[in-house]
Amino acid sequence: MARRHDPERRQRIIDAAIRVVGRGGIAGLSHRSVAAEADVPLGSTTYHFKTLDELMVAALRQANEGFAKAVAARGGLEDPRTDVATELAALMGEWLAGDRTGVELEYELYLAALRRPALRPVAAEWCEDLAGQLSRRTDPVTARALVALVDGICLQVLLTGTPYDETYAREALRRVTAAG
C-alpha cells in the first residue's frame, strides 16, 4: 500500500478540490471526484473531511489567502502616491482580464456562503481582509463601501457577461472615496 502518515495528503486533497471546482463548479464537487483528482482513495477524502462543507471551507480559505497575497504583491494599495479608486479599478481589470476560471472559482466558493452558514465566517474574513488593506488609505466606512462596490461590479461582469469597463469602475469608486 501507499506510504502512511503522508503529511501532504490533506493539502493534496484541498488543491484537488480547488481544481475540481474550477473545472466543473461546486455542482461537480464530491468526495469521489476530489479523490480521483487528487489520486487518493475515496476513504482518504472522507477521513480528512467528514463533510463537503468542511472541504469547501478549507478550499475557500486557501483561495482567499491566494487573493490576499496577489493584492499585497501588487502593492499599489500601500503606495500613498496612487489613487485608491484607480488602483482598485486596475486590480479588478487584472483579475477579470484573463480567462474566467480563476475569478469564477473564487466567487463560486465565496457565494456558496449564501446557503452554507459554515462558509460565512470565511466569506466575512475575505471582506475584512480587503477592507483592512483599504483602511490604511481611507476611513473604515469608506473601505467597507468600496469592498461592496468592488463585489457588485465584479458580479455584474460575471453574471451578465458584460465586458469590464475600467473607466466606469474607476469613476464609481472615486465617488465613494470622496468623503461626505
Added chain:
Amino acid sequence: MARRHDPERRQRIIDAAIRVVGRGGIAGLSHRSVAAEADVPLGSTTYHFKTLDELMVAALRQANEGFAKAVAARGGLEDPRTDVATELAALMGEWLAGDRTGVELEYELYLAALRRPALRPVAAEWCEDLAGQLSRRTDPVTARALVALVDGICLQVLLTGTPYDETYAREALRRVTAAG
C-alpha cells in the same frame, strides 16, 4: 388519469420550483423534487422543461418580475420629492428585514448565472430593469453604479451574516449619486 391539456400545468411547475429552491436551495432542485412539490408526475416536469437550466430560467424570470412589481408598487423611486439614496436604502431594508427566505431565493437563482450561461440574459434583465427605473432620477452611469452597490451591499449582508445597516447604506449610495 388526470385531465389532459392542463393549461396551468407549466405554471404550477414553475411555482413549485420556486418553493423548492426557497426551501432547499438549488442543490435540492431536481425534476423529481419539483414534480413532488407540484403534485405532478415525473414525466410532466421533464416534458415541459427538458433541462433544469430551462426550469431555472423560467423561475428566475418569474422571481425578477415579482421583485420589479414590488419595487414599482412601493413607488418611491418615481416620486421626485424623495432622495434616491434614501429610497434605495429603505427598499433594501424592507427586502432584507423579514426572513432570509425570499431574498435568499432570488439571489441564489441570480447568482447561479455565474456558472450557467443560460441564466445570464435573465440576470442581465434584472440589472437593466432596476437601472431603468433609476434612470428616471439619475443619469445611466450613476444608475448602473447604484445597482452594483445595491448588489454588493445585499451580498455582504447575506454572505457574512452581518446585520443590515441602513444608515451606512444610505451614506454609501448618497456618495455615488453625487455627480462627479
Added chain:
DNA sequence: ATCCCATATGTACGAGCGTACACAGCGGAC
C-alpha cells in the same frame, strides 16, 4: 369521421452519490 400530433404519464435503467464499516499498518507510550 378520421387522422395526427402535442400533451401527458408510468416505469425502468445505469450512473453517481454520501455513508458506514471492517480492516491494515505505523509510531509513540510504557
Added chain:
DNA sequence: GTCCGCTGTGTACGCTCGTACATATGGGAT
C-alpha cells in the same frame, strides 16, 4: 517488546438522480 490509537484503505449498501421510452389521450385539422 507490547499495546493502543491515529491515519489510511477498500468495499458494499441504499438512495436519488437524469434520461429514455412505450404508451395513452384529447383536440384541432382535414
